[in-house]
Amino acid sequence: MTTRASKPAVPGGQLTTLDILKSLDGSNCGECGERTCLAFAALVFQGQRRLEQCPRLDARLAAELSGRLGDPGERDWTGETLLRELRQRFGEVDLAARAGLLGGWMRDGRLVLRCLGKLFELDRQGGLHSDCHQNPWLHVPLLRYVRDSAGVPPRGDWVRFAELGYASNWVPYFSHRVLEPLARLAGADSELFCDVLELFAEQRGLAGFSHDETFLLRPLPLVPVLVGLNRAEEELPAEVSVYFERSAERNLDAESLFRIGLGLAQMFGRIAARHGLRE
Numbered sequence: 229m230t231t232r233a234s235k236p237a238v239p240g241g242q243l244t245t246l247d248i249l250k251s252l253d254g255s256n257c258g259e260c261g262e263r264t265c266l267a268f269a270a271l272v273f274q275g276q277r278r279l280e281q282c283p284r285l286d287a288r289l290a291a292e293l294s295g296r297l298g299d300p301g302e303r304d305w306t307g308e309t310l311l312r313e314l315r316q317r318f319g320e321v322d323l324a325a326r327a328g329l330l331g332g333w334m335r336d337g338r339l340v341l342r343c344l345g346k347l348f349e350l351d352r353q354g355g356l357h358s359d360c361h362q363n364p365w366l367h368v369p370l371l372r373y374v375r376d377s378a379g380v381p382p383r384g385d386w387v388r389f390a391e392l393g394y395a396s397n398w399v400p401y402f403s404h405r406v407l408e409p410l411a412r413l414a415g416a417d418s419e420l421f422c423d424v425l426e427l428f429a430e431q432r433g434l435a436g437f438s439h440d441e442t443f444l445l446r447p448l449p450l451v452p453v454l455v456g457l458n459r460a461e462e463e464l465p466a467e468v469s470v471y472f473e474r475s476a477e478r479n480l481d482a483e484s485l486f487r488i489g490l491g492l493a494q495m496f497g498r499i500a501a502r503h504g505l506r507e
């Protein structure tokens with residue numbers, strides 16, 4: 229077996245999935261356990277695999293590139309680079325064939341999906357069109373959802389992020405970047421927290437949960453999110469729990485679920501701040 233040492237043509241700066249892919253052998257040999265080099269590269273970017281796990285990549289090059297990848301929780305989550313990559317190949321997706329499976333419909337050649345109560349239109353190049361300027365962070369998860377979702381309908385089997393086996397690598401980041409900011413927000417002003425969530429919720433108050441307040445949000449048609457709040461009480465601080473439906477594992481990749489949590493937490497924080505909230 230030969231290892232790849234002579235392909236370091238990766239420019240400086242932050243690595244993208246495409247950069248990682250360019251450094252790999254490209255043979256899709258499967259020795260890493262993934263079916264293709266692209267699948268392996270995507271998992272490396274997401275922090276779920278390490279470059280060193282490709283036996284065909286030179287160890288020194290792997291170490292050098294790994295150093296440049298850094299901590300997945302601290303990467304640029306604006307998604308601009310990822311978006312570029314996703315859109316480059318989005319033309320291969322048959323929107324009309326996917327529409328019904330994904331809970332959407334076609335209008336004038338665009339796929340229409342309802343996300344957080346608003347209509348979003350996706351064109352054939354992966355461009356997103358909407359009157360809503362609050363949530364550009366949905367763009368990457370939405371493209372992946374349209375491209376990859378198995379179209380499995382949610383059945384009310386709610387689990388915490390940490391219980392989704394495929395998301396295990398993202399759990400610390402989800403706690404740090406999603407749950408903790410939401411808990412701080414709720415602790416600073418529970419009423420405002422509830423008012424902000426209600427702006428986006430499909431339903432407030434769901435049976436079967438022990439929380440003081442529950443909100444059902446639907447960032448993607450088949451990927452609902454449930455937020456539960458326990459208000460602060462005597463010595464106990466406010467607590468926020470976030471649940472996904474078990475079918476999320478079939479409908480969206482773990483990184484995109486993290487992105488949705490992060491996007492929601494940041495959006496709620498911005499709106500609360502505009503209403504004068506100081507944490």
Ligand code: SF4
Pocket residue numbers: 252253254255256257258259260261262263264265268269281282283284285
């Ligand atoms: S072992 Fe390396 S070369 Fe083979 S498929 Fe995996 S990433 Fe590609």
